[in-house]
Amino acid sequence: MILTWRAFALAGVLTVAVLVAPTAATVIVATAVLVLACVVDVALAASPRDAVLEREVVPAAVRLGGTARSVLTLRNGSPRALRGVVRDAWVPSAGAGDNRHPLALPPGEAVRLTTGLAPTRRGDRAAGAVTIRSLGPLRLAGRQASLPVRGRLRVLPEFASRKHLPSRLARLRELDGRATVQVRGEGTEFDSLREYVIGDDVRSIDWRATARRGDVVVRTWRPERDRRVVVVLDTSRTSAARVGDQPRLDAGIDAGLLLAALASHAGDRVDVLAYDRAVRARVRGASGTRLLPALAEALATVEPELVEADWPGLVGQVRSLVSQRALVVLVTTLDPAAVETGLLPVVGPLAARHQVLVASVADPELDALRADRDSSADVYDAAAAERVGLERAAVAGILRRRGADVVEAGPDELAPRVADAYLALKAAGRL
Amino acid sequence: MTLTDPFPATDTPPHRPGGSGPVRGDGTTTRTRARRRWRAMRWVVGLVLLGAFVTLLLALLRPPSSDTPYAPDAAGPDGGRAVAQILGRHGVHVTYTRSAERAASLARAGTTLAVLPGDTYGDDLSDADLDLLAGTDADLALVGPSDASLAALAPELTWGWGGGYVTTSTASCADPDARAAGTITSAGGGFLPSGPAADRVVTTCFPPDAAEARTGSYAVVDGTRRVAVLDDAVILTNAHLAEAGNAALVLRMLGRHADLVWLVPEADRGADASDGTGASALLPPGSGAVAAWLLVVAVVAIVWRGRRLGPLVAEDLPVVVRASEATRGRGRLYRAGGSRGHAAAGLRAATAARLAARLGVPAGATPEALVDAVVRATGRPAPDVHGLLYGPPPPDDAALLTLARHLDDLESEVRP
Numbered sequence: 001m002i003l004t005w006r007a008f009a010l011a012g013v014l015t016v017a018v019l020v021a022p023t024a025a026t027v028i029v030a031t032a033v034l035v036l037a038c039v040v041d042v043a044l045a046a047s048p049r050d051a052v053l054e055r056e057v058v059p060a061a062v063r064l065g066g067t068a069r070s071v072l073t074l075r076n077g078s079p080r081a082l083r084g085v086v087r088d089a090w091v092p093s094a095g096a097g098d099n100r101h102p103l104a105l106p107p108g109e110a111v112r113l114t115t116g117l118a119p120t121r122r123g124d125r126a127a128g129a130v131t132i133r134s135l136g137p138l139r140l141a142g143r144q145a146s147l148p149v150r151g152r153l154r155v156l157p158e159f160a161s162r163k164h165l166p167s168r169l170a171r172l173r174e175l176d177g178r179a180t181v182q183v184r185g186e187g188t189e190f191d192s193l194r195e196y197v198i199g200d201d202v203r204s205i206d207w208r209a210t211a212r213r214g215d216v217v218v219r220t221w222r223p224e225r226d227r228r229v230v231v232v233l234d235t236s237r238t239s240a241a242r243v244g245d246q247p248r249l250d251a252g253i254d255a256g257l258l259l260a261a262l263a264s265h266a267g268d269r270v271d272v273l274a275y276d277r278a279v280r281a282r283v284r285g286a287s288g289t290r291l292l293p294a295l296a297e298a299l300a301t302v303e304p305e306l307v308e309a310d311w312p313g314l315v316g317q318v319r320s321l322v323s324q325r326a327l328v329v330l331v332t333t334l335d336p337a338a339v340e341t342g343l344l345p346v347v348g349p350l351a352a353r354h355q356v357l358v359a360s361v362a363d364p365e366l367d368a369l370r371a372d373r374d375s376s377a378d379v380y381d382a383a384a385a386e387r388v389g390l391e392r393a394a395v396a397g398i399l400r401r402r403g404a405d406v407v408e409a410g411p412d413e414l415a416p417r418v419a420d421a422y423l424a425l426k427a428a429g430r431l
Numbered sequence: 432m433t434l435t436d437p438f439p440a441t442d443t444p445p446h447r448p449g450g451s452g453p454v455r456g457d458g459t460t461t462r463t464r465a466r467r468r469w470r471a472m473r474w475v476v477g478l479v480l481l482g483a484f485v486t487l488l489l490a491l492l493r494p495p496s497s498d499t500p501y502a503p504d505a506a507g508p509d510g511g512r513a514v515a516q517i518l519g520r521h522g523v524h525v526t527y528t529r530s531a532e533r534a535a536s537l538a539r540a541g542t543t544l545a546v547l548p549g550d551t552y553g554d555d556l557s558d559a560d561l562d563l564l565a566g567t568d569a570d571l572a573l574v575g576p577s578d579a580s581l582a583a584l585a586p587e588l589t590w591g592w593g594g595g596y597v598t599t600s601t602a603s604c605a606d607p608d609a610r611a612a613g614t615i616t617s618a619g620g621g622f623l624p625s626g627p628a629a630d631r632v633v634t635t636c637f638p639p640d641a642a643e644a645r646t647g648s649y650a651v652v653d654g655t656r657r658v659a660v661l662d663d664a665v666i667l668t669n670a671h672l673a674e675a676g677n678a679a680l681v682l683r684m685l686g687r688h689a690d691l692v693w694l695v696p697e698a699d700r701g702a703d704a705s706d707g708t709g710a711s712a713l714l715p716p717g718s719g720a721v722a723a724w725l726l727v728v729a730v731v732a733i734v735w736r737g738r739r740l741g742p743l744v745a746e747d748l749p750v751v752v753r754a755s756e757a758t759r760g761r762g763r764l765y766r767a768g769g770s771r772g773h774a775a776a777g778l779r780a781a782t783a784a785r786l787a788a789r790l791g792v793p794a795g796a797t798p799e800a801l802v803d804a805v806v807r808a809t810g811r812p813a814p815d816v817h818g819l820l821y822g823p824p825p826p827d828d829a830a831l832l833t834l835a836r837h838l839d840d841l842e843s844e845v846r847p
Contacts, residue, residue, distance in 0.1 A: 003735040011728045018724040022717025027724045034727070049456035077455060091746035100740065121749070131741025146741045147457045241754035248754065304750070365755040369762075370781075376828035379835045381762035383774035386781035388758050393784070397794075 001042055002133060007140045010034060041136030048132035048145040050078035052110075055088070055127060055151040057117075061297070064158035068117045070096065070151060072130065074103070075110035084135040084142055086113065089128030093121040094153055103132075119155040122250060123301055127151025156296040157250070161258040161415030168262050168419045175427055193217050225267035227431040228326035229422075230318055230354075231256040233302070236276040238333045240304035243363050244411050249304050251361045251411030252331035257295060258415040259329060259422055264291045266426065271321050274302045277310040284321060311342040315350055327355045327431050329418065334360040334399075334408060336391040344398065351403030355430055358399055359418045362392075364410040501547040501574075501664055503527045503693050508670035511547070514681055515693070523686050527693045531560035534694040538569035540656075542690040545572040546580060548664050549696035556580055556696050569692065570657045572684050575619070575664030585658050587629040591621035591639070591646035599675055604636040606651055608659075608683040612676030619662025621646035649680065659684045771831050772824035782838045783820050786845055809844045816841070 014030040052075040062068045070090065076082040082105040090096040095118035105111055119125050130149045135142035193209050196216035209217040233239075233256055239249040260270045264287055272295055274281040281302045286294040309332075318328055328350060332343065343358075350356055369385040372378040396406040405425075409417045425431055459467075496506045503515030503525055515525050528534050538544040544567060549555025556564070561583035564571075571584055581588060597618045602609040615637050623646055624633040632654050635647025652658040665671050667681045685691055765774045783801060787794065790804040798821050805820075806813045819841055825831040 001734075002738045003731060005735060008728075008731050008735050011731045015724065015728060018721060022720045024720050024723075027720045027727075030724060031727050034731070049459075052453045052455045054453040073453070075453075085740065087740045089741055089744050091744050093746060093748075126744075126746070128744035129741060133740060144738070144740075145457065147454065149454050240750045242750050242752060243754050247749050363754045365753065366758060369755065369758060373832070373835055373839065376832045377762075377766055379778075379828075379832050380766040380774050381759055382835065383777040384758050384762035384765060387761070387773075387777040390777070390781055390784065 001038075001141060002144050003038065003141050004135065004139055006138070007034070007038055010037060010140060037138060038141040041138045041141040042143060043136070044080070045084075045134045045136040045142045046076065046078040046080040046082040046107075048082075048084075048134045048143055049147070051075065051082065051132055051147070052077050053130055053147060053149045055130070055149045057127075057151060057153050060152075061154040061156055061300070062117075062119065063156045063296070064119060064122050066119075068119070068153055070099075070115040070117055070127065070153075072101075072113045072115070072149075073110060074105070074113060074130075074132075076105040076107055079107050081106050082132075082134055083139070084133040086133070087131040088113065088115045089131065090115075090117065090151075090153075091125055091128065093119060094125040094127075095119050103134075117153055119153060122155050122157055122253075123303060125153045125155055127153075154297075154300050156300045157253045157257060159254060159257045159292075159296070160412075161254045162261070164258060164416040164419065165261055168258075168416070168423065169265055171423055172262065172266050172426075175423065192220050194220060227268045228322045228324065229259070229263045229268050229270045229329065229431075230322055230326050231259060231270065231272045231329045232314060232318065232331065233272070233274040233281075233299075234276065234309055234314075234330065234332035235274050235280050235302055235304055236309035236338075237304070237306050238309075238335050238338050240306060241333075241363075243361055243365075246411070247304055248333060248361045248411075249302070251414055252359070253299050253302070254411075255359055255415040255418045256299070256329070256331055257292070259418050260295055261292055262419050262422060264288065268327075268431070272298070273314075273317055273321065274299065275309075275314050275317060276305045277307050277313065279317065280305070309338070309342050311346045315346050318350070318354070322354075325354055325431075327357060327422070327425065329357045329359055329422075330404075331359045331361075331418075333362075334358070334392045334395050334406070336395050339395050339399075344395075344402070347399055347404050348402045355425065356404040357418070357421055357425070358396075358404050358406045359414060359421075360392075360396075360406065360408040361414055362408045362410050499529075499695060501668065502695050506669065509665075509668050511667055511669070511693075513669045513672050514667050514678075514685065517678075517682060518686050518691060521682075521686060523689060523691050525691045525693055527695075529695055529697045531556060531563055531694065531696060534692050535563040535567050537692045538564075538567040540568035541688055542569045542692060543572055543685060543688045544569040544692045545574060545685055545694065546576065546584070547693070547695045548575045548577065558583075560696070564694075568656065570687060571659070573658065573660045574667060574681075575662065576660060581660070585650075585652055585660055587624060587626060587633050587652050587654070588622040588650055588660060589625040590662075591623045591643060595620075598640045600637040600639055600648060602636055602676075603638055604634050604647070606634050606636055606649075608651075608680060609636040609649060611683060612680035614675040615648065615666060615677050615680055616671065616674045617648040617661075617663040617666060619648050621648050621662055622650040622660060624650075657687075771826075771828070775824050775831055775834055778835055778838055779820055782842055785842060789845055805841070805845065809841070811841075811844075 011034055014034060018026050018030055054073040056071045056073070058069050058071055070088055072086070072088050074086060082103055084103050086101050086103050088096065088099045088101070090099065097116040097118065099115045101113040103111070127149065129146040131144065131146040133142055133144045193206060194217065196205060196218050200218050204218045206217050206219045233249065233252050235249060239247065239252065241248050243251065256272060260272060263270045269287060270291060271284040272282070273279065281298040283294050283298045330343070347356060366385045366388060369381050370389065372382050392408070396408060399406050405421060407414070407417050407421050496512070497504050498507065499505050500509040501511045503511050504527065506512050518525055526537055528537070534544060544564070546564065555577065556579065561579060565583055573580060573584060576584070578590070581590070595618065597616055599614055599616050601614050602612060617637065617639065619639070621639045622635055623643065624630055624635065633650060633652055635645055635650045637648040638646050639648055648662045650660045652660070661681075661684065666677045672678050672681065786805055787796065787801055790808055792801050792804050798817070802813055802817050802820065805811070805816050809816070819834070819837055825834050
């Protein structure tokens, strides 16, 4: 049972009567009038549990930063008119705007109520209960019920680094073009033969073909295609730390998406794995236009787990995913303690079989700490930040000595830097 | 926006909260909801009922007792329940009151009116109260009277000069009550007869140590009525009743008649309370009704504002602690431990590593090689550079700050 401001106003009007004749009898009569009016109003209100509800989210999945709508269809199944308010509740991070809708519905009729959603966080955003407050004909009092209705909005990763994709694709095409002027190197593959034009590298002249044709013929080369790229996202406890205003994992997902988009344009096959002690998400075999939607869908619900990563298990997963040589990108962080006990023992064997790139999300706040010289307290913090930087650099040095490439950058910089590292490896034919 | 009915009115979709499609209600009825509420609340209700029952039981089983000193129903060390119960067992009917008017109305001839000290010493009875008491016909027993009570009710007596510490004194008079008691303990000052006619009617007894002659802790004035006065009320308390002959004297003093009015004046009675009405007399008529109605209005307002439109929706939030917290904690540890050596070593090592990278000095090079390279790049004197990069730890925080700034300067000079 609920009361409205009208019930309070009625009590205020009755106060005048009590003030005019301040006796016990007046108080009893006034209380009786108030209670009777409210009870009758409640009795005449439509039952909120007779409403038939259906919730639909349009679209069902939206990229972080986009908007969606929650459409609630409400049919009044009671024999009385339903008037009052309905609230379409969502979790706070779903960003539901004005979710309270006034109701005035004759028996048997239905209404469609739209609530705007502007989610602020990746993942599945769940809907709460639908609360119906049904008022009586006097609108003094009414009934209220909160009814569970299914609803879910899937918020896909933002992929903020997609703005870097065109420039990297242009560099990829330059790589192609460079091959036509005969940059010949290890790992590039034979494409075709054509006639010599002035400017071509004389070292690429195919003498046997020249002898056959009686004309000078050169070989052309193009970058390798159909290489395997495996992106591994570390979802263990180190990925839960907050860098900037999002968890470290979100920056890693961004880098993985950019690399996958670039590699699939370059003709390589991309597999993505999210792992801590168990597989949290896996995308394999998707290519072309299907790759990015599949990745976004799979990575949307990946959350950091507060467990220590199982690196030997991860290596086993990579082995089961690819058998030939591949580029394995480990998106993690160079936390010295975690790396020493986890990643270091396995990176050597992994680097022997595959090209390993360790992408680490750095904390830009450490740079700010490092430069701070305002007071002696700040200098202690700066010294601690320098110490951490040295330790991370030392760990990166050890990883490089064991054969892995290391890219370390802040959350906004990591994705383009990983893409550049990939392009550099491709240009050098090291895939 | 109102639509045409998408479902036939007769069709009632089943309740499927987990599935898709339309949902009707939440699968509960009035009865199941009432049962669920009762299940959730029954422990609370049970505990409240149990508490109420235990409170009631304690209230019924506990003998009536008060904390008022000298009251006949007070069982504490400073109460008077022992005397009252012994008197009651010997057939004396004790009427306890805290109001002087009531005591005066009860105190007819042939009763004993005992006046005991109130909570505040000295002015527990107003002048009007004392006039009322002085006008009664009952025999008086004043125990530990205040100056005002003594002057009004036993004008034949004044205070003596003894007392201040507890003395045991022996009966030194012919009064039968005093003879029966033999000895009493008292810390009071004793009484002296005063005025020309006093000697004939006043008997004093139990002189305190080293007091003036004819001083007595106990005095009897046999005038138109008998007034017995005792200088120290502690004598009749539960704690001290059994000492010496206290009990005999007090019981004989209070038990002369079959009816005893026991007055412990109310301590907090103001002068204006004598008109017999409380603060409610100052309010206009009907304020009780208005107050009751305002309570009803308050309940309406509480229900109106108190019920929210559905429950809050909970969600798991990501970690809110920043990754840099660990580094800041390390900085705080350096600071708390005063580890200027560690802090300076960290700053110097980081600067040295950056300078080495910029100048092309290999990572494993000796300090001298790095210093040489820096001296060539900056033109600074070699001992200066060596002191900056490999000098002793700074002695205090100011030196650490200076060192950090000098390292910054050195680095800025080696920009490639």
